[in-house]
Amino acid sequence: MMTRKQHVDYWLHDASENMKDMRAAIQSKRRVNAMFCGHLAIEKMLKGLCAVRDIEVMRDHELVRLARKSGLDATLSADQRKELAIITSFNIEARYDDTKRRFHDTCTPKFIDEWSGKIKAWYKYLKRMILQERAELPNNEPDKQKLIK
Numbered sequence: 001m002m003t004r005k006q007h008v009d010y011w012l013h014d015a016s017e018n019m020k021d022m023r024a025a026i027q028s029k030r031r032v033n034a035m036f037c038g039h040l041a042i043e044k045m046l047k048g049l050c051a052v053r054d055i056e057v058m059r060d061h062e063l064v065r066l067a068r069k070s071g072l073d074a075t076l077s078a079d080q081r082k083e084l085a086i087i088t089s090f091n092i093e094a095r096y097d098d099t100k101r102r103f104h105d106t107c108t109p110k111f112i113d114e115w116s117g118k119i120k121a122w123y124k125y126l127k128r129m130i131l132q133e134r135a136e137l138p139n140n141e142p143d144k145q146k147l148i149k
Helices: 004-027 031-052 063-070 078-088 097-106 109-135
Strands: none
Touching: 004 031, 004 109, 031 063, 031 078, 031 097, 031 109, 063 078, 078 109
């Protein structure tokens, strides 16, 4: 059984990998994939926030719902909720080729610069919050939550 700190570390590590994937996809001009990876990173950071707060991690991809579940929602502005909703829209299922094609047309270099910047800001904000709360956890506290992937 893992500790709560290990559970939090799992989400932090996975989100970090998604951020690396986003940067690599931007460099190789795979813009749709870049935004999808950015969405995954923020989703996993919100799940990490749930884990550090000992809140059951949901099998959900919708960022506003995850923010609400984590307790973050109460502190968010309407603009921040809107940003999370837009980032959620980057979670496009591969089987919908026409949707991906339309989104590809939206993903201009300017769009990617703007939204990758917002994703990076969210990532840093959530990481700082998670690490502060993680530092207060006891070292060997068993995790009561089931790890949701």
